[in-house]
Amino acid sequence: MATNIALTALNGGKKLVLGLIGLSLCAILVASFAYRTSHPNLTEPGRQQAAQAMPAGGGAESGTDELTHLMALMKEDPNNVGVLKQLTDFFIRQQDWNRAGFFVQKAQVVAPSDPQVLYMHGIILFNEQKPAEAVEVFESLIALEDDASARYNLGIIYKHFLKQPDKAKPHFEALLANPKADAELKQRAQTELDTEHK
Helix, strand or coil: CCCHHHHHHHHHHHHHHEEEEEEEEHHHHHHHHHHHCCCCCCCCCCCHCCCCCCCCCHHHCCHHHHHHHHHHHHHHHHCHHHHHHHHHHHHHHCCCHHHHHHHHHHHHHHCCCCHHHHHHHHHHHCCCCCHHHHHHHHHHHHHHHCHHHHHHHHHHHHHHHCCCCHHHHHHHHHHHHCCCHHHHHHHHHHHHHHCCCC
């Protein structure tokens, strides 16, 4: 009898602990969603596309080895836009905005209309706290091609950083109308439109 009571209490305790864990996970998800909607950020999809295939065995290189390799490639051909994009991407990943800006500007001299170069330049300017300049670059990009991520970023910058929601709305709407846009990005754009007046 005492054993049955102890087992029942133990099972009840397990259920209580599991219930508390479940509630905690739900609370974390809700808090994460709330933080994300109240602290919007730009999207950086496809950044890795800027990095060309590394030589065999290159995937295991450390950051220092990767940088050494890229600098050697640039020394061989200073105007290789692929290498310049890889160097820009390397410094974006390091959040070294000054050096990323240096290499993206060199890439723009070589390939002024390259969408990836423009996209990375917009990201760098935004992270350097230059939202108006980032807008100019993203606007140049969408004049070349209707890039869904650039549209989203323009919407976020106009709405949250330049406080011009009237200029943000057409970008979110264009993103939603783009059949090639990612479903998650569309959902985020719709959320921005739904919270426009809140």
